[in-house]
Amino acid sequence: MHKTFTLNHTDNIELNLYQYGEESCHKGHRYGPAVRQHYLFHYVISGTGTFYSESGAFPVVAGEGFLIHPHDVTTYCADKKDPWHYMWLEVDGLIAARIFAECHLSRQSPIYRPNLNKDNVSALGYLRQIVEHGDEHRLKVQGLCYLFFSTLISNTHDQRAPLRDDKTRHLQKAIKKIENRYHEPLSVESLAAYCNINRSYLCRLFKSAYGIGPKAYLLNFRMSIALSLLKNSNTAIKVVGISVGYENQLHFSKAFKKMHGVSPAKWRQKYLSEQQAAR
Template identity: 30%
Template sequence: MEDSYVLELTEPKFKDFHLVYCGYAQCEACHSYGPATRPNYIIHYILEGKGVYQVGERKYQLSAGQGFLIEPDTLTFYQADPEEPWSYLWVGVGGEEAGKYIRDIGLNGNQLIFQYEDGERLKRIVLDMLRHTKVTMANLYYLQGRLYDFFSALTEDEVIDSCVDISKESIYIQKAVTFIRNNYSRGLNVADIAVHMNVNRSYLYTLFKNNLGMSPKDFLTKFQISQAREQLNLTDLSIEEVAEACGYRSCLVFSKAFKKENGMTPTEYRKRRRLETKHRPSAGPEEWKGIGRKVRFTIEEENEVTDKWENM
């Protein structure tokens, strides 16, 4: 069983990208969902405890500070740990451009998991959504804004944000970075990026040096290694499997690149990280009280909105 609080919009006002539902759940030991499919994208973020998420043959052991993506019409299964059952929040999104927004935060079919340090920030956003239960057009616009706040938080990328200096060339850099983020697992090289950008390699090099302070090759390597760190932290994949998932066809080349970036081998990094105590943001159930067990907004017509409320 789970104790959950849910906000659901059954007929959203915004067509290209919109909130479908959001919520919070505190699960009992071994509580599970699935195997099942969902019609929308859903982002889960773990506030406390541990659990497992499985998609096909891929199985991820996750804990507080980590999250996972459920893609539409994809068979998934997830279950709370028997000793430290998790609590998590979730945000479901839909719309014609929803996939594009999901890719903007670095998630896709190859990258289903993520790590985010400021869990309190995500929790405040979802709490705020759940508290806006008065059914008005103003609240629908407000919830849309908070959805953008949620995605804004998740788009903050350490590698990119620490380097980018806004300039007239930034649109080209954004296009290149998006291409890398969405295709890094395919074994990209600089030539592939240049072809996608429809520029020669010399101009691509100048763009990256002027805007990011590094060459395209260095940026690609840093991004691949950053994804490898996440895979090593969040999964039990072998080093060979991590290398392949991050675009390296040679495990030896991957290990050398990883050690150059991190000062230790992938195996050493994984062992050290698992010995470290992870920060787990608090999110006691008392913070969610007064919200209502289930809240649903039903928009039947643009100016006719009804709600259903089930009290605890």
């Protein structure tokens, strides 16, 4: 059995759900090596298998899950005797990295192992509802996605080290600063000073949690806001740039083109043309 739904409109900048589905794999079925453009989380319902990444080989059993990070080369393989049956979600957005960090998932630790004292049935229930709804129920599916990840987080909190340790507090403080002040001049040094730690330590915290440094995190955040403005408003390119922290249009356009391969104006034109064609 294989079931996949693809969402054509992904305008929620906080948490975009791109695809979701379900698959019951044959014995020894292997996928990869492959690279994904977004986060891909698999939740194993029954059976077992192995997830392979640069960090190693990880056995996964029913009730557990594994996370694939964007742009990582990974492979996963169903067991030859007891192949897995899983459901999966492909997501991205401004809070996606934070959600997975709060589930204690990282490149070094990509396996979700829930607290057995918690109600993991409700997490599976939300996921089943997501997969059972077609893409015509987009708003409901989006809400269920939030409920699913919220349940994963609550089922994880007392499983390992306390969430709010010093490292997490520093990281969350820096992220809040970025979220609240992205439209102002921000440097890695000023973020570190705000958190009362040095620049190198802040960079290590971001690298460990998100695989990128604070400068790249800030850039990604600003560009996500810029994309939303380009999609959903007629705001002038210059004003979009100023709104996300760039003093002039040239600097904004250069940064945007470096990330997306085209200028903001051409990106907007292409997006609007695609929307017209889809109607």
